Amino acid sequence: MRSRAHKGLLAAVTAASALVLPVISATPASADPDPKVLSQTVKGPAAKRHLLKFQQIADANGGTRASGTAGYDASVAYVADRLRKAGYAVTLQEFEFPFFREITKSTLNRVAPSAKSYVRNTDFRVMTYSGSGSVTAAVQAVDVMIPPSPTPNTSTSGCEASDFAGFTAGNIALMQRGTCSFLVKAQNAVAAGAKGVIIFNEGQAGEGANDRRVLLGGTLGEPTVNIPVVGTTYATGEELAAAGTTVTLTTDTESDPHRKTHNILAESRWGDPSKVVMAGAHLDSVTEGPGINDNGSGSAGVLETALKANRFPTVNKLRFAFWGAEELGLLGSEHYVANLSAEEKAKIKLYLNFDMIASPNYVFGIYDGDDSDAEGAGPGPEGSDKIEKLFESYFKAVRQPYTGTDFTGRSDYGPFIEAGIPAGGLFTGAEGIKTAEEAQKFGGEAGVAYDKCYHLECDTIANVNDKALAVNTGAIATATFVYAYSRDLPGGGTPGSNQPGTGGGGHDHEHDHVGVPM
Structure with missing residues (x-):
């Protein structure tokens, strides 16, 4: 029997999910399903259930889901099993990486x-x-x-x-x-x-x-x-x-330069294989904790969207990715992009990245594809501005504030940007400190980190903001379904149309996985 606390939690998540009433800015052909309707099949409480599973996996494996550990392997098994049962062609892409732990x-x-x-x-x-x-x-x-x-x-x-x-x-x-x-x-x-x-x-x-x-x-x-x-x-x-x-x-x-781990890649049965829409999140945690916000949250939102998406015959091919060894420097996504042929890269029309979407002291950050603030990193590759605008239209529709966050190359969109593939996504903040202006705009507490359990043992299921998870899960679903049916993709309608932008360089994350320069 469920406890009162559990019932109250689900009620809170369900209430937050009611905010998800997306607007669609790209129009499919009249014969296609309405992406707005499809996106509403993806709900916050369902994503929360994946987070509960990730917590259980960590609890059973020394409190961590880091790449190279049994906790990560169990996370891979769970996600891959759910995707296979949903009808996806699932590939476990093995690669070698330098493992590290205290x-x-x-x-x-x-x-x-x-x-x-x-x-x-x-x-x-x-x-x-x-x-x-x-x-x-x-x-x-x-x-x-x-x-x-x-x-x-x-x-x-x-x-x-x-x-x-x-x-x-x-x-x-x-x-x-x-x-x-x-x-x-x-x-x-x-x-x-x-x-x-x-x-x-x-x-x-x-x-x-x-x-x-x-x-x-x-x-x-x-x-x-x-x-x-x-x-x-x-x-x-x-x-x-x-x-x-x-x-x-x-x-x-402990360091092991030759530890093996995996990316998970799930390909939909539907859609034009020359027009691939990708969405991804890193699945690994740091060794110090279970990584439920960072980045169980993004993984849960992408997974739940994928489980619903393969029910529908989409126009464009959907590909979902769950990256390994991100916490050690984007190693999984870098391996994936580096091993794509030029022809395969040209087929990927956009990449959507979701890394930390439920920070407890959140902001609703959208990657600044057009460098509209004229500060920090420059714009993403051509078409990234369109992705940003789509997310903005979603947050306007659900009457939630939003802000831009720079493309600094510090999450798994980085290798895609460097390859000239349009990118976008969401981020609710890591170890940075929330300003008074942000607290007035988004609520929460000024002078406190967006996620004070960032990269710590306390990044547990209790470290997740249910409203942020529900709102951003709705955004993931909306963007995925819009682009699944859109004839006008950010990367162009024909292979080879992707053009590099001027921004996105560097190795200094929104959160400090790489931290290599400076």
């Missing part, structure tokens, strides 16, 4: 000039592919800027071997985020004889994800550094830069 929790403790223990995942965080070790040593700042430059991404701390002139071998190198990759900084430090590396955020104040004072996470990109490497907040780095500082830094990690 075996035991890292620690950072100051021992001089006075004792202080820093809080893991609040003050500091181990970087992906950090080596293992325990070192007590003096902290030596390397070309840091305190106070920081007023302009973000200008610090060159640790980017050149010459920065380490006068560095004392055996010390812990303290560097600042900036113009080069974390790997370059760490490699230069190792060459100079450092026994540990601390990289702190650059320090510029900003709004949301542009705030460079918050906790810095990221990856070295490959398991080639054999000493401890952690990222910190700007405040922690500033404190550690004080003369006479000694710390104990301990990390205990």
